[in-house]
Amino acid sequence: MIRTQRLAAGVCALLAALTAGIAFPAGAVADETTATAPKVDLVIDVSGSMRAKDIDGQSRMAAAKQAFNEVLDATPEEVQLGIRTLGANYPGDDRKTGCKDTAQLYPVGPLDRTEAKTAVATLTPTGWTPIGPALLKAAEDLDGGEGSKRIVLISDGEDTCAPLDPCEVAREIAAKGIGLTIDTLGLVPNTKMRQQLSCIAEATGGTFTSVEHTDELADKVNQLVDRAADPVVTPVATTGADQCAKAPTLNSGLYTDREEFGQQRWYRVKVPHGWELRASVSVAADREVNPSYGLLLRATTEGGREIVRGEAAGNGRTDVISTGLRYPKAEAEDAEGEIAPETVCLQVTHSFSPAGGVKTTPGLPLEVTIDVVHGPDASNDVASFGLGRGWWLLGALILTGFLAGLVWGWLSRWRVAVWRTN
């Protein structure tokens, strides 16, 4: 009995140790600092049209307020949330003043739910719809920090402040900041508004959702805030050169760049002997482009000889086109001392062409992943270890074995006969 108990205790201790060992990494991963905290700025349209009573029988404003209360309750702790309004303060007819009307309702920072809710409750539908200026200001609100940044724009009308195209504004913002995404939500949208809001979203890799019910609004905003809270790898900004000699040298990692139409981008990677280079590139179509496009990634030596290439082509609607390549650098034979790693030049060219009337600057967003991994890459045979498989193999082996047996038998008979005659 005592032995049994001791055994049980031992098993328990072992399991507890195992448990601790397995559970430990989970705790070690959770390492959050304010510098990397995700930031979200909710930009809400408080223009006069928000008075319309067409969302589940209540006004758009009331629906938005209700949704905001739910969102504020559900916001994860680590997210720094801010609220900005557009068209909340100037009720007049002067377009110039009306188009500057955007204000920070609640600053981006650690969330005080009660305060934020009180601020939201004060909103009354008032003025114009200056989406472009509001986005610019929202991008300023989110400035600083290394975490992911997200603007959630909730609007019920298209921008009334032309000629500043909010789509272009969004693209400029995305080109300046890294990892900034704008998601747009349209309340009971019409065709023109759908186009404008989805254009804003596509310019930054965000999503557009049309909302016709209160619960949809709350669910979607919650989903977007949660998405911001998810840890993602933040790319590092780099600028490729127009030729290999001037190109920046990249290590393993994730990089972003911009590439204009008709431009080429070069990067350099050092690949030691016995290591393998893996590179993939994707170019995002953040504006309206013509329906046929392609992407070419070439790895060349410094002398310009092509080693390997990755190609992709497509047509139709797309967010991104991507391709990749790998280049195993063979182990150096009879190596004496350290051998310098080979410098591989990577050339990226895309064949997107802008649709009519679309601005060509800034360039299209480019994402490069570089991995240099250590290890073998070789094959001596088509089949695994040169082994065979299948009925033909068995037949051939049996036949060979049989023939060998016959020959052996005849040989030994002949030898016996020879021995006997002697």
Added chain:
Amino acid sequence: MRITRVLSASLLMLGLAVTPAVADSSPSPSASEDGGAPTEAGTSFRTATEIEQGQTATASGSAGDYLYWSFPADAGQRPTVKATVKLPDTHAAETWQIDVYDGLRRRQSCQYGAQTRAAAAGGTPSGGAASVDLTCVLRTVRAWSEPWANDPLPGTYYIRLTVVNLATSDLGLPVGAEVRVDSEDVGGAAAVDGSLAHPLVPGAGAIAQGGEEESTKEALLASLEPSGGWASGWWSDRWVWTAIGGALAALAGVGGYALTRGSGRPSRVTPGA
């Protein structure tokens, strides 16, 4: 009796402790905490939601979104990606498509299956298409191929689900998506020689150069492995075939030898010689 109870209690404890740890170890966007299937999808390669093979992942999105998932596939597997899109009550005619990309973000062809499918315009009264089913059967994943080839290799695979033509009036309408990956084990027929240095998992280089510790702190581009880890690459049923072949050859050899000897001693040899 008692030891059984103690054992089962500690096993339960272990189970409880392991489940969240396993869920946490995948820093994929919104891999659900309860260890169940993900209920979200990513919106780019970078944010793709990681799913396991055999899991049915769901997501809600808006028509026009590009939804991304990623899954691990190992050598000898032939993955089948299935997606179902639930369309809103009223919609115009639209065409949906799944694309599969490998760990190098190279597009992978589907051998067969309806990769692209159109849904007829539908409304609640007329009862048009309420959902679209898409399938893509990939080629068999090989353990190795030449760097110039586009063969599927062990590693991470990305699924992209999107609508390819859409009326402006349908932009942004809520849609639901369901994705599942299963694979058939092709076995020794696809066992090729050679193996990769490391499966084609994005972000592997950062680990190779910076050490395991440095990368665990940050989010990883991809972290899921096939259940049971990546295949080491040396075992295939070719060993069995070859061994059986060798044995049969030996038997046939003995048989052939025996045939030349006839039964017993040669008749010319007199008994007692």
